[in-house]
Amino acid sequence: MKIIVSTKVLIYCALFGVALVVAGVILGYRIFPMIVSKKVWENAVLKEDTQQWKLFTKIPFPFQVKIHFFDVQNSNEILQGAKPIVKEVGPYVYKLNRWKDDIEWNADEISYYDCMKFEFDKEASGRLSDEDYVTILNSPFNALILAVEELSASALETVNDALPDVFNKYNSLFVKATVKELLFEGSIFCENGGEDDFATKMICQQFKAKAKVAKGMTVIGKAINYSYLNFKNNSHLGRLTIKSGLKNQEETSNLVRFDNRTRVSVWVNESSACNEIKSTTTFRPYLTPEMTFDVFSEDICRRLKMAYQKIETVKEIQGYKYVVTNDSFNAPQENQENYCFCVNRSRTLHGDFGCLKDGLLDLTTCVGAPVLLSFPHLLYGAKEYMDTVEGLDPNPELHETFVILEPISGAPLKLAKRVQFNMFIRAVPDIISIENVTNSVVPIFWIEESMILDDRYIAIIKDTLLKNLKILDMIKWGIIGLGGVALVAPTALMIYKN
Structure with a gap:
């Protein structure tokens, strides 16, 4: 049996297809990205009582x-x-x-x-x-020598004599x-604060002063620990x-x-x-x-x-x-x-x-x-x-x-x-x-x-972001594809009829 479809119906179908294509484009390239962007930025901004805040305050791994x-x-x-x-x-x-x-x-x-x-x-x-x-x-031994060389080269001979008392077993x-x-x-040096020798005492006092700002050096009693x-x-x-x-x-x-x-x-x-x-x-x-x-x-x-x-x-x-x-x-x-x-x-x-x-x-x-x-x-x-x-x-x-x-x-x-x-x-x-x-x-x-x-956070990215993006992408192309069919089919029939 031959089905007769009026030109008017075909035109309406074609227009519906155009509307679907336009809707798919607007949704897929504007509305969906805006929704996703809003959600992504909400998750990035630091705000108390959120998952992002928990990760910020303590990294869980x-x-x-x-x-x-x-x-x-x-x-x-x-x-x-x-x-x-x-x-x-x-x-x-x-x-x-x-x-x-x-x-x-x-x-x-x-x-x-x-x-x-x-x-x-x-x-x-x-x-x-x-x-x-x-x-x-x-490092402390070499740093001392280089620092004295820079600040007061004339004191190097005195420092040389004091090195065994300053560094003891680390004197190398x-x-x-x-x-x-x-x-x-x-490692411990300046074990007794260098009190038995004037030059050693002066060097150890300089180390103690340096320990306030130098990273890695701390004062323990009279001694220095590095x-x-x-x-x-x-x-x-x-x-x-x-x-x-x-x-x-x-x-x-x-x-x-x-x-x-x-x-x-x-x-x-x-x-x-x-x-x-x-x-x-x-x-x-x-x-x-x-x-x-x-x-x-x-x-x-x-x-x-x-x-x-x-x-x-x-x-x-x-x-x-x-x-x-x-x-x-x-x-x-x-x-x-x-x-x-x-x-x-x-x-x-x-x-x-x-x-x-x-x-x-x-x-x-x-x-x-x-x-x-x-x-x-x-x-x-x-x-x-x-x-x-x-x-x-x-x-x-x-x-x-x-x-x-x-x-x-x-x-x-x-x-x-x-x-x-x-x-x-x-x-x-x-x-x-x-x-x-x-x-x-x-x-x-x-x-x-x-x-x-960590795998659990990889899963969150996959399930809450990438999977949803894939779904939205499928919806976008599904609407555009359906609209394309609704547009092309009536147009082809009208061409065939004529």
Whole structure:
């Protein structure tokens, strides 16, 4: 039987199809994105009694900290002028629990202490134990000599005579100690306060004064204790103030003050960009590859820039990978933005004053000692520095700092913060034990603080965001597809009839 459909009905069907297509486009490209955007930003803004607030106040899973020591293989030969040979030992793995303490609100700003606690992870460390012995550069010993050389070279001979009483069993350019001692328990010097000798007493008094500002040094009775990480353990690095985002969602989690100041006074020219702290403490939703981020690190007293590198998949979720730019520790001649990081406090490799070459940042004004910061294995460092030591093997995949973010929510899927601590060694006049040392950069250890998002939070992203986005996408294309059929079919029939 032949079905006859009037032209009028076909026109109405076609118009209905057009309406469906338009509705699908409006819903799919305007209404749905607005709804999703509102929900995503609601989940990003910091507000009490929300899931986001719970995650903010206490991260419900530990970060992982890996310590890689550079075990010195030829310490005796170095003292006779040989090039240092180091061997990476590790990683010694620790669980790092983080939480916020003493949280205060002031309008749309939140102030708090970011506290942390380390716990040795025997299982993750495998055959390694924190009772293992390693031989590394003796930082307090070397720092004292370099500091005296800088401030009062005429006192070096007196210091040389006092060194055995100051450092006792640690009276050497290199020290052999357990991992636990080096990182947390510490090494003791100035045991009796140096009261038996005037020069020793003066040096110990200077150490005690320095302990008030130098990271890692604490006064215990008359003695001084030095460790690399204990000052962080069950403690914090200063008071942070951030924006909640309640007034302006684009400012969510932006750092605005550190220790109640809008900038640090560590680097050259207090008003310089180097001293600015304004940065992000978490990452905003709706990322693009064109975006860059500044992140402030309290333990190195400065911001670092992160830029997009590529797309990577973490637990079946695609994310944008941002890395700390490889020119972060470049010399001012190569990166003029770095000029104010040239503090001229540590003498250069050759004993002169001046800016360091690519790859090293002088942390003297930050940590109170002539410590040099770099990427692990001197990644992106000057060849001149690399040539002074054997045993380094820089690899961006292993040694860069990065974060992989889910691009819609800004949630971190995976991250790794990696830095290395080094010092220059060289022969210093009147210090007999190191009079034959060849100028070198000696790496001490590098540290990685990392996280891969826990499966339960991966599931939340998949189920509450990505799955719903997929459903909305299906609805959009379903409506557009149905409208397309309702438009094309009557149009085809009208053409056929005519």
